[in-house]
Amino acid sequence: MIAMNLAEYKDVYVFAEQRDGKLQNVALELLGKARELADANQEKVVAMLLGKDIKALAPTLIEHGADEVLVVDNDLLKDYLTEPYTEAITAIIAERKPSIMLIGATTIGRDLGPRVSARNRTGLTADATKLEISDDEAHEFRMTRPAFGGNLMATILCKNHRPQMSTVRPGVMQKMAADATRKGVVNDFNVNFNVEKINRVKLVKTVKEEKTVTDISEAKILVSGGRGVGTKDGFTKLGALAKQLGGEVSSSRAMVDAGVMDASRQVGQTGKTVRPALYMACGISGAIQHLAGMEESELIIAINKDKFAPIFSVADLGIVGDLHKIVPMLTERLATMQR
Ligand SMILES: Cc1cc2nc3c(=O)[nH]c(=O)nc-3n(C[C@H](O)[C@H](O)[C@H](O)COP(=O)(O)OP(=O)(O)OC[C@H]3O[C@@H](n4cnc5c(N)ncnc54)[C@H](O)[C@@H]3O)c2cc1C
Numbered sequence: 001m002i003a004m005n006l007a008e009y010k011d012v013y014v015f016a017e018q019r020d021g022k023l024q025n026v027a028l029e030l031l032g033k034a035r036e037l038a039d040a041n042q043e044k045v046v047a048m049l050l051g052k053d054i055k056a057l058a059p060t061l062i063e064h065g066a067d068e069v070l071v072v073d074n075d076l077l078k079d080y081l082t083e084p085y086t087e088a089i090t091a092i093i094a095e096r097k098p099s100i101m102l103i104g105a106t107t108i109g110r111d112l113g114p115r116v117s118a119r120n121r122t123g124l125t126a127d128a129t130k131l132e133i134s135d136d137e138a139h140e141f142r143m144t145r146p147a148f149g150g151n152l153m154a155t156i157l158c159k160n161h162r163p164q165m166s167t168v169r170p171g172v173m174q175k176m177a178a179d180a181t182r183k184g185v186v187n188d189f190n191v192n193f194n195v196e197k198i199n200r201v202k203l204v205k206t207v208k209e210e211k212t213v214t215d216i217s218e219a220k221i222l223v224s225g226g227r228g229v230g231t232k233d234g235f236t237k238l239g240a241l242a243k244q245l246g247g248e249v250s251s252s253r254a255m256v257d258a259g260v261m262d263a264s265r266q267v268g269q270t271g272k273t274v275r276p277a278l279y280m281a282c283g284i285s286g287a288i289q290h291l292a293g294m295e296e297s298e299l300i301i302a303i304n305k306d307k308f309a310p311i312f313s314v315a316d317l318g319i320v321g322d323l324h325k326i327v328p329m330l331t332e333r334l335a336t337m338q339r
Pocket of ligand 1: 251255
């Protein structure tokens with residue numbers, strides 16, 4: 001393979017995922033991180049906005065950190081399909097030569113990212129938890145993610161290929177506060193689609209999942225339970241406390257594996273990443289894979305009968321004792337305070 005001229009590649013590109021004309025939160029979170037990376041290299045942040053009749057979303061992307069929004073507006077991009085989206089991004093890569101490309105690790109991003117990276121013969125770090133530019137002369141783009149079952153953190157470089165691609169799960173990065181005074185440009189980008197290739201796959205019907213499940217990553221307060229809670233009955237106690245606090249119940253993987261809690265409520269490396277104002281960890285030991293999903297919470301309160309439990313190392317406040325006694329007492333006290 002002919003070696004790439006890496007010097008031709010610059011700027012940080014973000015896939016601005018939208019669904020039914022609604023920007024996904026993760027796109028704004030990635031713009032916040034992209035801004036930091038671009039500033040470290042004195043480069044631009046470019047948002048790639050693909051879809052049909054979506055141009056009105058461009059100002060929001062600028063307010064959240066983009067210097068330029070590339071709009072690819074086409075009937076073929078109305079609904080997400082792998083091939084047209086891959087072709088559009090590949091066309092952008094060919095013309096613009098991005099140095100870095102970030103994509104949200106949503107169901108769409110997890111499909112699109114690997115396909116784009118394979119087509120462009122570059123690497124992709126999936127589910128990165130940390131992205132940075134090294135502060136030495138090399139200015140390397142360093143992508144860090146858990147490896148070997150979460151037992152160590154691996155820092156990955158993509159030295160010889162471009163763009164340097166990474167997917168990041170929702171909730172991992174923080175979006176910038178919207179700044180309506182930020183200036184940026186909006187440019188249309190035309191793509192000559194290979195219609196014959198695209199037509200091989202057709203969207204027959206879209207079936208929307210009924211949203212009965214609570215999205216714990218949106219909750220401001222989480223009362224989370226682990227193996228120490230033990231049973232459905234135990235979680236009813238946590239539910240009562242969550243209700244008093246106006247929050248939701250979440251869980252460690254141990255309780256999901258035991259069939260006590262639904263997988264949609266699992267916090268951690270293989271569950272959701274959460275960043276609530278208050279995270280109460282009840283009977284959770286604090287395994288590294290659990291911490292990976294909650295340690296950025298603003299206030300962490302841990303209740304555990306083992307004073308050496310690792311959860312206490314990330315807790316702002318620790319209560320050593322039996323949660324089955326402490327949780328009902330707390331609930332009762334909160335109820336009397338509100339009376
Ligand atoms: C690849 C991989 C991915 C993983 N992903 C995740 C993930 O996404 N999320 C996740 O949570 N885990 C994940 N795990 C599992 C993780 O390693 C731990 O096994 C799991 O988090 C342990 O759950 P736990 O803290 O509830 O249970 P335990 O580790 O068994 O801890 C139970 C805690 O409860 C305390 N306790 C017991 N009784 C009481 C009581 N009456 N009152 C107060 N405290 C009490 C104990 O002292 C103990 O600290 C993953 C593991 C692997 C290998």
